[in-house]
Amino acid sequence: MHEITLLQGILIAIMGIIVGIDAYLEALFIFRPIIVCTVTGLILGDVRTGLLAGGLVELSFAGLTPVGGTQPPNPVLAAVMTTVLAYTTGLDVKTTIGLALPFSFLMQYIILFYYSSFSLFVGKFDKYAEEGDVKRYTKLSNITMIIVSLSYALVIFLCVYVAQAPMQSLVNNMPEWLTHGFGIAGGMLPAVGFGLLLKIMFKFEYTPYLIIGFIMAVFLHFSNLLPVALIGTAIAIYKYYDDIKREKELKSFAITKFNDSLGEEDYSDGI
Numbered sequence: 098m099h100e101i102t103l104l105q106g107i108l109i110a111i112m113g114i115i116v117g118i119d120a121y122l123e124a125l126f127i128f129r130p131i132i133v134c135t136v137t138g139l140i141l142g143d144v145r146t147g148l149l150a151g152g153l154v155e156l157s158f159a160g161l162t163p164v165g166g167t168q169p170p171n172p173v174l175a176a177v178m179t180t181v182l183a184y185t186t187g188l189d190v191k192t193t194i195g196l197a198l199p200f201s202f203l204m205q206y207i208i209l210f211y212y213s214s215f216s217l218f219v220g221k222f223d224k225y226a227e228e229g230d231v232k233r234y235t236k237l238s239n240i241t242m243i244i245v246s247l248s249y250a251l252v253i254f255l256c257v258y259v260a261q262a263p264m265q266s267l268v269n270n271m272p273e274w275l276t277h278g279f280g281i282a283g284g285m286l287p288a289v290g291f292g293l294l295l296k297i298m299f300k301f302e303y304t305p306y307l308i309i310g311f312i313m314a315v316f317l318h319f320s321n322l323l324p325v326a327l328i329g330t331a332i333a334i335y336k337y338y339d340d341i342k343r344e345k346e347l348k349s350f351a352i353t354k355f356n357d358s359l360g361e362e363d364y365s366d367g368i
Contacts, residue, residue, distance in 0.1 A: 099184055101141070106258030108140045109177065110250040116173055117249030121242050130154035130176035137180040150180040150190040157194060157289070168212070171204035173249065174256070181257050186268045188276070195279035196268065200256055207248060215241050306332060 112133070120128035127133075131151040138147015158172040178197035183190045218237060225234040256264075268276075299307075306329075313325050 099141070099143075101181065101185060101258055101261055103258065105140055106254055109137055109181075109257050110254040112136055112140070113173070113177070113249040113253040114246045117246035118242060120173060120249075121245050128173050130158055130172050130179075133173055133176035134180045137177050138184075141180070141184050143184050146183050146190065147180050150176065150183060150194070153190050153194055154179050154197075168205050168209050170198065170201040171208060172201070174204040174252065175201035177253055178256060181261075182264065182268070185261055185265055188268065189280065192276060192280040200252075204249070204252060207252065208245070211241075211245055211248070 116128040116133055119125050131154075134151030134154055135144065135147045138144045138150070141147070154172065154176045158169070158175065175194065175197050178200040179190055179194045182188065182193035182196050186193070188196075218241065221237060222234065225231075225237070309332075310325060310329060313328065314322065319325065
């Protein structure tokens with residue numbers, strides 16, 4: 098078990114401001130768990146735990162994306178708390194991801210409250226847009242963004258530093274069967290997240306690639322998954338350039354058919 102220092106708590110809170118702004122703007126996507134966990138682990142001096150937590154939480158939240166006005170469980174708090182709990186309690190990340198979900202739900206409700214409240218500013222945004230008042234429009238946009246990002250920092254600091262002693266006491270006093278249950282649930286979450294992602298992106302024409310990847314990952318014994326990832330990258334690159342080639346051929350064919358329909362002869366070969 099480890100204790101989180103005040104400096105580490107402040108640094109993680111500052112990271113929360115940065116990723117909170119990025120999550121609000123959806124600009125660089127550094128708010129994704131694989132980045133947040135890694136940076137949190139780096140601040141705590143345990144990059145290995147950060148990387149393990151990043152891979153697990155990223156898979157768990159891979160298919161959870163905002164749709165319209167809905168907000169999924171917050172990936173930033175899930176990432177931070179999975180790493181922090183693993184670092185402070187000594188439990189594996191499969192168990193701590195289950196323990197981190199309540200913090201993720203808490204931030205989800207806070208974000209929903211803010212987004213509902215910000216609807217009160219729509220009239221002002223419309224007014225500034227009609228008047229062409231770029232300065233006031235930008236100022237109001239920045240205010241809403243600052244409120245959200247500072248809330249990330251405050252919640253993260255309270256959960257990471259201020260509440261670390263009660264959390265450690267809670268985890269240490271949990272019965273073994275409950276801890277084991279959290280571990281099983283946490284181990285299942287990446288499969289659920291990946292399943293949700295496939296439900297959104299899956300096309301029947303990609304089934305052969307899925308079968309090939311499954312066979313390689315399960316039946317071929319690699320020391321790690323890097324060879325599978327590289328082969329997948331090679332297939333993706335081939336598919337990309339093959340699609341470009343087919344698109345050019347279709348355009349050329351369409352132009353030829355159009356010329357034929359006009360009764361024009363093709364002199365491209367000099368004949």
